Amino acid sequence: MSPDPSPERYADPYVDTAVAELEAAVTAWDEPDRAQLRKAVVYGIEAHTGQNRKSGEPYITHPLAVAKIVAELGAEPATVIGAVLHDTVEDTWVTLEDVDREFGPQVALLVDGATKVAAVRGDDPDRVEASRLRKLFVALAADPRVVTIKLADRLHNLRTIGSLPSAKAARIGRESLAIHGPLAHRLGFALMKAELEDRAFAVAHPDEYLELIADLKDRPYLELTLREAMSRLGDHLDAHDGDRPHEITGRIKHLWSIYRKTADAGRDLESLHDLIGVRVVVDDVEDCYRVLGLVHALWEPVPDRFKDYIARPKFNAYRSLHTTVLLRGRMVEVQVRTRRMHAEAEHGSAAHHAYKQGTGTEPQWLSRVLAWHDAEDSEYLTAVAGELQSQEIWVLTPQGDVHSLPVGASVVDFAYAVHSQIGDRCSGARVNGALVPLNTRLVSGNTVEIITRRTTGPSLDWLEWTVTARARQRIRAWHTRARRDSDRAAGEAALVTLLSRRRLSRAQAEEVLLRTANVDDLDLLAEEIGAGRADVTMLAGALSAAALTASGTVPEPPTASIPALTEPAAGEAETPPGPAPSPPGVAPMQVAAPGLSGVALTWPGCCHAVPGHGLLGVLSRTxxxxxxxxxxxxxxxxxxxxxxRSARLAWVRAGSQMSVIELVCENTPGMVARVVIALAEAGCDIEASTSYIGQDGAGHQTYEVIHPDNRGQLAGRLRELPGVRSASVR
Structure with a gap:
């Protein structure tokens, strides 16, 4: 196949134009790289033959335009060639092996990544979008060049979105504003970000877009102020620093940024510090600070509006000096940077050669996004959009290590950012040497010391003020683990009782229990019993039935849920068993054995227990x-x-049961009252209670209650209480 893409070769004006524009974007390339690109262009044209976009243009014009955008960002040849071919594997007969054979493993890797991100289908928009974004951020962690292609793909789709129905265009615009624009900002693609957001703004909020354009047209003095600022600053630098080269450019802030700042904060256009911007590009860092001094000598600086992003770059590696000055009473932002800083800011150095940090790991903001990977779709979309759009703060450990966190992060977020175990054991903190509550919001420059205790654990209350996925997921995981341990401990006690009174061999009894509960091992069975998901009565009946079958005896209708405890006393079955009738005016009642979940109750013939009167319980082996x-x-x-052989018994209302509740809680004021109120709201009557502070520093509470709910539901209610670490009901 010929690598020569002459205009006569394509015989289509749209393709001819797209190829010519791509060629113009790579004129600085070496001839071997340009030859390989021409080969990829021919290959892509043939692969997409017969395919058209919704606008009617040949489909190949889209990947060629995407490649042009990528080339203008200064990407390496493999990335541009990957952009030309990024839709071939998904939409044509071309296979990944074909790409690898024709263009090498690097291009094949990029095409594979782009294909996986795009290959998400389904009827649920949230699920499709969440799945696509999950793949996008995994691809970003593996090779940021894939995301460069996908962002360019989205930008070109927005440039040509007029052929889509308005509803679909609006949805794409909203998604672009929430995800793709902020992502371009994170990667340092300033020019791409501005155009992408403005085009998305136009289709997502068309009325507001047109209104803002009209508002700016009504303020012609903005352009006049911009031109005056550039002229006066140029004359001033020529007069005082004329022997050093400099370039001065200017701009009015891009539309989406203006709208977001004015709409979200309810501010007027005139109050924006950076609505009018002037940029000075110089040769080296020393010149940056000298020009900054000359700017402040020319105009009065606005207090607290100076930012040194050279000494401390932004999270996306952006470097520049920013200051805001007053010109005829109007604020003008002046940026000063070197030529290299300017190229990196405009074209996104982070996505090409400076993406990985010195440690070889992904940036901290990406780590936080990846930490949301397993969240529910709706929570994931909200969390990722929030993470991408949030600003970052820089917080230090006492040793001087720097951690970046989203704005609004708390002391607890910082503790988990340092180490998961430090977060789990966090009991207090000092910020800049002063003791502070754990819900304290941090700001850039804070030095934070975390105070830990080995015997403590995270509180569910922390979820009210933590913002990072790492912290929130670790807190939930700790409580899930604690709840499972509590359930397993309670279930193991019931299993011990079941197995100790078996009339089968241990192996036979275990097999019967596992088969009846449909689980694979005893640990899981204990957890199911403790959580109330496995019925002890049913398990005990299965053991009894299996024992009778093994002995050749026809089983009677089950009356016991747990095999016998002690032999029956002589004379216990001499008269028909059963309770005495309820006295007049007494509601129907039944007997419960608190703390003996699932144990069968039987009635002797020697006496008749009267509802509401005293009871004696005697453990029987059978x-x-x-x-x-x-x-x-x-x-x-x-x-x-x-x-x-004594067993505690109590009368309870029919339809209710008596249980023992064991709680481990935070040792905080009002914790007992919070539990008691929750029990009352659940319809529980408290018969007895005890509480003490354990060696672990936590509050241990025990209650005997009469309640209508099943034990699993009651345990679930209690575990949701703020401050409750674990709860078991038996």
Whole structure:
């Protein structure tokens, strides 16, 4: 195939124009690289033959325009060639192996990355968008050149969006404003960011866009002030620094930035510090500071509006000096930078050669975005948009290490940024040497010392003020782990009871339990029991049925949920069992055994327990807990001989149950009251309670309650309380 893309070769004016513009963007390339690009152009044209855009133009004009944008950013040849071919694998007969064979592994890697980001389909817009963005940021972490291509792809789509229905165009515009514009800013593509956001603004908010344009046209003095500022500054520098070269340019702030600042903050155009901007480009850093002094000698600087981004660059490697001065009462922002700083700011050095930091890891803002990877789709979209659009602050450790965090980050966010375990054990903090609450919001320049305790853990209250995914996910993970440990401990106690009273071999009993609960191992079964998802009554019945089957006995209808505890006392079955009728005026009641979740209750024939009167419980090896009246002589005699067989019983309303609640909570004022109020709201009657402060510094609370909910629901309610670390109900 010929690598010569002469105009006669294409026989289409749109393609001819697109090729000519791309060629003009790479005139500085060496001839071998230009020859390889021509080969890619021919290859792409043939691959996309017969395909048209919605506007009717040949489809190849789109990847050629994308490649031109990438080339104008100063990207290396492999990236530009990858842009020419970025849609071939997704939309044509070309395979990734074909690209690798024809253009090498670097180009194939870029085409593969672009294809994976684009290859997301589905009917749910949120899910599709979230999946595409997840792939985009993974690609960014692996090779930022892929994202350079995708941003150029989005920019060209916005340039040609007029052929799309207005509703679809508006959705693309909103997505671009939320994600792609801020992402271009993060990567340092200043020119791309400005055009991308303005074009997205025009389709996402057309009425506001036109209104702002009209508003600016009504202020012709803005352009007059800009020209006067450039002229006076040029004359001043020529007079006082004429032997050193400099270039002066100017601009009115781009439209989306103006709209966002005026609409979000309710500010007037005239109040913007950087609405009018003048830029001075010089040769070296020493010249930057000298020109800054001359600017301040010419005009009065606005207090607190000087920023030295040379000494401390922005998160996207942007470097420049910024100051705001007054010219005839109007504010003008002056930027001073070197030629190299200017090229990096306009074309995004971060995406080409200076992207990876000295440690070889991705920037901290990207680490925070990647930390949201497993979040729910809606939460992910919100979090990523918030992260990209937020400004950053720089916070120091006492040792001088610098951490970047989003604006609004708290002491807890900082603790987790330093190390996950430091976050988990955080109990206090000093900011600039002074003790502060954990919800303190940090600002740039703060020095933060985290105070830790080995016996503490994160509180769910922290979710109210943490903003980083790392902190929020670690807090939730800690509590999920603590809840599982608590559930497992409670479930293990029930398993011990089940297995200790089995009438099968240990292996047989375990097999029956796992099969009945449909789980793979005992640890998981214990967690299911503790969380209330596995019914102990059903498990105990399965064991009893299996034991009877193994012995050749036909099972009777189950009355017990746990195998027998002790042998029945003589004479217990002499009369028909059952409670006495409820006295007149007493609501129907039933018996509960707090703390013995799932244990069967059986009734003897020696007495009749009367609802509302005293009860005695006797542990039986074959019938669980035998329920006696409080004055039953036989029960009293049995318990006198063996007090260990006593079981606590209580009358509860029909439809309710009695349970023991064990909580581990933050040791904070009002914690007990918060729990008691929650129990009351859940319809619980508290029969008894105890509390103490443990060696771990946490509050340990125990309650015996009568409640209508099942134990799993009640435990779930309590775990959601702020300050509750773990809760078990049995």
């Amino acid at each position: 019938r669980g807990v035998v329920v006696h009246a409080g004055d039953c002589r036989q029960a009293l005699a049995h318990l006198a001989k063996d007090p260990a």
